[in-house]
Amino acid sequence: EAQVTQNPRYLITVTGKKLTVTCSQNMNHEYMSWYRQDPGLGLRQIYYSMNVEVTDKGDVPEGYKVSRKEKRNFPLILESPSPNQTSLYFCASSFTGTLYEQYFGPGTRLTVT
Amino acid sequence: QQPVQSPQAVILREGEDAVINCSSSKALYSVHWYRQKHGEAPVFLMILLKGGEQKGHEKISASFNEKKQQSSLYLTASQLSYSGTYFCGTAYNNNDMRFGAGTRLTVKP
Numbered sequence A: 001e002a003q004v005t006q007n008p009r010y011l012i013t014v015t016g017k018k019l020t021v022t023c024s025q026n027m028n029h030e031y032m033s034w035y036r037q038d039p040g041l042g043l044r045q046i047y048y049s050m051n052v053e054v055t056d057k058g059d060v061p062e063g064y065k066v067s068r069k070e071k072r073n074f075p076l077i078l079e080s081p082s083p084n085q086t087s088l089y090f091c092a093s094s095f096t097g098t099l100y101e102q103y104f105g106p107g108t109r110l111t112v113t
Numbered sequence B: 001q002q003p004v005q006s007p008q009a010v011i012l013r014e015g016e017d018a019v020i021n022c023s024s025s026k027a028l029y030s031v032h033w034y035r036q037k038h039g040e041a042p043v044f045l046m047i048l049l050k051g052g053e054q055k056g057h058e059k060i061s062a063s064f065n066e067k068k069q070q071s072s073l074y075l076t077a078s079q080l081s082y083s084g085t086y087f088c089g090t091a092y093n094n095n096d097m098r099f100g101a102g103t104r105l106t107v108k109p
Helices: none
Strands: A004-007 A010-013 A019-025 A031-038 A042-051 A054-057 A076-078 A087-094 A108-112 B004-006 B009-013 B018-023 B030-036 B043-049 B054-057 B060-065 B070-075 B084-091 B097-099 B103-108
Touching (some): A010 A019, A019 A031, A019 A087, A019 A108, A042 B084, A042 B097, B004 B084, B009 B018, B018 B084, B018 B103, B030 B060, B043 B060, B070 B084
Parallel strands (some): A010 A108
Antiparallel strands (some): A019 A076, A031 A042, A031 A087, A087 A108, B004 B018, B018 B070, B030 B043, B030 B084, B054 B060, B060 B070, B084 B097
16 A cells, blocks of 8 residues: 555654654655644644755754654654644655655654653 | 735635735746645645646636736635635745645635
């Protein structure tokens, strides 16, 4: 089944404790992206990747890091999480770029206390 | 650069029609429409490319006015299953996407 998977689905952590949210797709997509969703603000892009080893900042990259060492994986790293990063995070992928539909993962609900 | 969606919310009775608008201040490369149900991930509805085209998907269609940098989503003869939050996503190049704040659609029996 074609899908985007994220882990963990729920995470509660404390300020400053490094964490990684994994994202994997099995569709051989070149383009992958991370979004955060907050009430009233919709989806805001954090980082995107056009292909392996190619990543770039989206709208709200501060406090986040990403890497794309393999085509299928695109982990999101929070080196020192803060309470304002409490949010619902979605990973998405598409065949290539924004000319194609994006497939979203199930989401990761992160709470930073 | 985030597109502006209107209205923020709309309540319909089954069988009624609705229009959701999406406006951008910059020239658009493509426009995407997604629907998200509560507690779920956004699901793709359709994509429109430059050229003022209109697309249809059952009773849901959309238009893209390149000159006005606007797109509209049309839902006709709404069904209960149409309830959810609709997002437009705008791309100004092949790389990054910006999503609107969403329009919450509620369809009542």
